[in-house]
Amino acid sequence: MSRWLRAMVVVLLAASCGGGGSGRSPDNLDDACAILTQRPNYIRAFKATERKWGVPVHVQMATIYQESKFKSDARTPFRYSLGVIPNGRQSSAFGYSQALDGTWDEYLESTGKRRARRDDIRDATDFMGWYMAGTRDGLGISLRDARNQYLAYHEGRSGFKRGSHNSKAWLVRVADEVGNRAIVYEVQLAGCRAAR
Numbered sequence: 711m712s713r714w715l716r717a718m719v720v721v722l723l724a725a726s727c728g729g730g731g732s733g734r735s736p737d738n739l740d741d742a743c744a745i746l747t748q749r750p751n752y753i754r755a756f757k758a759t760e761r762k763w764g765v766p767v768h769v770q771m772a773t774i775y776q777e778s779k780f781k782s783d784a785r786t787p788f789r790y791s792l793g794v795i796p797n798g799r800q801s802s803a804f805g806y807s808q809a810l811d812g813t814w815d816e817y818l819e820s821t822g823k824r825r826a827r828r829d830d831i832r833d834a835t836d837f838m839g840w841y842m843a844g845t846r847d848g849l850g851i852s853l854r855d856a857r858n859q860y861l862a863y864h865e866g867r868s869g870f871k872r873g874s875h876n877s878k879a880w881l882v883r884v885a886d887e888v889g890n891r892a893i894v895y896e897v898q899l900a901g902c903r904a905a906r
Contacts, residue, residue, distance in 0.1 A: 751831060773863065849862060
């Protein structure tokens with residue numbers, strides 16, 4: 711085997727390993743401290759977003775839990791025609807924050823961060839901070855109000871303003887869960903050494 715071919719095989723094998731499982735969720739998603747202990751780079755991203763945009767760490771974490779279960783490469787499921795023929799994904803949502811293509815492009819334009827990636831925790835949390843700060847400014851929703859911030863995040867600000875979520879009992883239930891998870895995470899983070 712030639713050296714070039716051997717080098718290509720090594721590169722392909724390394725690439726197939728997925729960069730050390732970065733797409734995998736942390737092991738214990740119900741414990742904020744365990745998440746941060748397993749992924750210490752997360753707290754730096756969360757704190758940077760909290761400083762820049764004012765969104766508390768526990769609100770960011772509860773939203774990311776709901777959107778992607780902390781999977782960097784999360785995508786929406788496929789749609790199927792006739793129950794078996796793949797017909798594209800349900801939406802363009804991708805990454806930790808499940809940002810849609812159009813909203814992500816708006817974020818890139820607004821912030822000038824041309825190299826930002828949805829599968830990078832720093833960029834994903836900065837996106838969430840940018841979006842939630844805009845929701846606070848446009849709709850008056852507190853950055854500590856994980857439930858209503860999530861509803862506006864999911865439905866879009868104009869959808870939230872129209873009350874589109876009120877006809878979706880499942881979404882209201884999910885938003886309640888996000889709000890409750892944010893409270894649990896906040897309590898856990900208060901006693902967590904990894905959060906400092």
